[in-house]
Amino acid sequence: MTTAFPGGNPSDPGYWEVIFDVIPFPVYVADSTTFDIICANRAMLQRVSVRPGDKCYAAIYQQPAPCTFCKMPELESGAACGANYLEFEHFNDLDDRWYQLRETMVAWFDGRRAKYSIAVDISALKEVQNALAEAHAELALKNRRLNGALASEQEVTLNQRNFLAMVSHEFRMPLSIIGGAAQLLEIYTNGKQEAGEEVAKIDRAVHRMSDLIDVCLADDRLTSAVAALQVRRTELAPLVEDICREKAELGGAERLRLTIGASAAAMADPAMLRVAISNLLDNALKYSPAGSGPVLVSLDGGPAEARIAVADHGPGIPADEVERVFEKFYRSPSATGTKGAGLGLYIVKQIVESHGGRVQVRPGSSIGSEFIITLPVDPEPAD
Amino acid sequence: MSALKVLIVDDSLIAVKKLTLMLEGMGHQVVGTAGTGAKAVDAYRTSNPDLVTMDITMPDMNGVEATARIIGEFPAARIIMVTSHGQERMVIDSLDAGAKGYVLKPVRVEKLSDMIDKVMARTT
Structure with a gap:
């Protein structure tokens, strides 16, 4: 028509x-x-x-x-x-x-x-439309590349975990055999001092190796735990008091002194925060020589931030190591007399930062080193 | 960049002429042209180019399909879609088919040259 x-x-x-x-x-x-x-x-x-x-x-x-x-x-x-x-x-x-x-x-x-x-x-209109379409396409492509990168990163992480779990399991078995054999050897030494010392060396080495596997697995678990943090409003004073009480029961009440300035609450995963604070306390107790006076623990709450400080009587941390002590697997060259894998402070930092806080060390303290955790305060809920 | 052998696939003779001038101006050599998707595949076999510029809308076989065919036969082929289709879907489909880049019409020398540089940098 x-x-x-x-x-x-x-x-x-x-x-x-x-x-x-x-x-x-x-x-x-x-x-x-x-x-x-x-x-x-x-x-x-x-x-x-x-x-x-x-x-x-x-x-x-x-x-x-x-x-x-x-x-x-x-x-x-x-x-x-x-x-x-x-x-x-x-x-x-x-x-x-x-x-x-x-x-x-x-x-x-x-x-x-x-x-x-x-x-x-309609060239002017199309120019705008095309620019928009081009931007969308670029975005879609970037998104696709990012997703690809994320997927391969997740795969790498999974492989690492599987490897870690496999290695840990494979190491534990021969270690327990060595440990068991060492215990038998100790019996066979019949109280001979020199032989007994050598067997004790084997035993200590087995324990160190076992501890190392534990911390490696703890680090792996930390990664998952930080990713699945369960935060809730947490009063810090009872938490710190409880941790100090627990440590005092193990190490002696005279070795710890807690001062609570002002109470404060933070949005935190109490179990994870407990791990971080406990780690600092364990370190402080470990590095303070017997009879050197109590480890000083304090909690202070400001309007925006709460501060938990742990001061020890140890040798202190050299100024040039202040940044490095929080690195994974870092061990101070001077820390030869104590055992550890160099993961404790790294774990503390990961936990604190996952709570939006920070951890610092003051190396120049007159009594030793002082570690300070700063956390954002959760304001009093309005009734 | 050294001179590239380029195959131009476009059903518009004007577009072919313009692209030829631009590419030759950049120092490249146009080793073949094709006006349909089906001819594009044949032209690739005979001219064995370093680079292809591919229109999307063509009679018989569209550029996305022609791209997929060429890539199927020559996985390392470098194909840049030169298209008036501004839809992101079309661009994504082309890249899914194996195209390495795209330039929207109207083609400007700088845009084309930038895309060629990018594609060559990614694939050499």
């Missing part, structure tokens, strides 16, 4: 020229069978030189044959089912501009079937 030319008198060939020329967008009419240009308006002629009788694909698009994107066949089939126009966006390679084309099938005044095409330049 074709429609009569809108608003015009098909028998007046001059009428369409006037109508088309007032349209500010390029318009042309082409024979739907021969592709001959029938006419073009002023706006069209300002852009491209076309004459009646020129082939539209050659004159407008510089193609040797009908354009691959030509909508004439579609318009013909559309016209057959009642729709006589198509609207679509087209990028013109000739002038590098985007157009919205509205192409309509009409019955021309001389009886020919023709298509008239109106082109509106």
Whole structure:
């Protein structure tokens, strides 16, 4: 089906020229069978030189044959089912501009079937749309790369854990055999001092190795625990008091002195925080020589931060090691007399930082070293 | 960068001409052109290019499918989609098919040159 030319008198060939020329967008009419240009308006002629009788694909698009994107066949089939126009966006390679084309099938005044095409330049709009689409695509690609990286990182972590679990298990078995054999050997030594000392060395080495496996596994568990932190409002004074009481029971009440300045509460996982504070206390007790005076523990709450300090009577930490003591597996060269894997302070730091806090050491304290945990305070809930 | 042998796949002769001028201006050599997706695969076999610029909308076989075919046969092929399709879906589909980059029309020399540099840096 074709429609009569809108608003015009098909028998007046001059009428369409006037109508088309007032349209500010390029318009042309082409024979739907021969592709001959029938006419073009002023706006069209300002852009491209076309004459009646020129082939539209050659004159407008510089193609040797009908354009691959030509909508004439579609318009013909559309016209057959009642729709006589198509609207679509087209990028013109000739002038590098985007157009919205509205192409309509009409019955021309001389009886020919023709298509008239109106082109509106939408390059500015498309530029914005394309920039947006490009940004979206970039984002989608980055997202995809990140997900890929995350997946491989998770795989690496899983492999490390599996390896750690496997190694720990494999090491424990021979260790327990060595330990058991050492105990038997001790019996066979029949109280001979020199032989007994050698057996004791084996025994100590077995324990050190066993401890090392324990801390390695603890570190692995720490990673999972920090990831699944269960925080709740926690009063710090009862927690610190409880830890001190527990340590005093083991090490002697005279070895610890607790001072509570102001009470404070923090959003914390009490079990994890207990591990961190206990670690500091264990270290302080370990490095303070017997009879050197009590380890000083204090809790102070400010308006924004709470501060838990543990001061020992140990040898102190050299200033150049202050940053390094919190590193994984770092052991001070001077810490030769005590055993450890270099994970304790690393664990403390991980826990404290997972609570939004920080841990520092003051090496220059007159009595030894002083470790300070600072945590953000959870304000009193409003009733 | 040393001169690259480039295959241009586009059904628009004007687009082919423009891309040829741009690529030659950068010092590259256009070793073949194809106006359809099916011809693109043949042209790749015969010209063995270092790089392909691929239009998306073409008669018979679109650029995404042509890309997948070329990559299927030549997994190391470097294909840059040069397209007027701004939809991110189309871009992602092309990259899924194995394209190494894309440039949206209107093509500017700098955009094309940057993309070629990126693709070559990633794949050499």
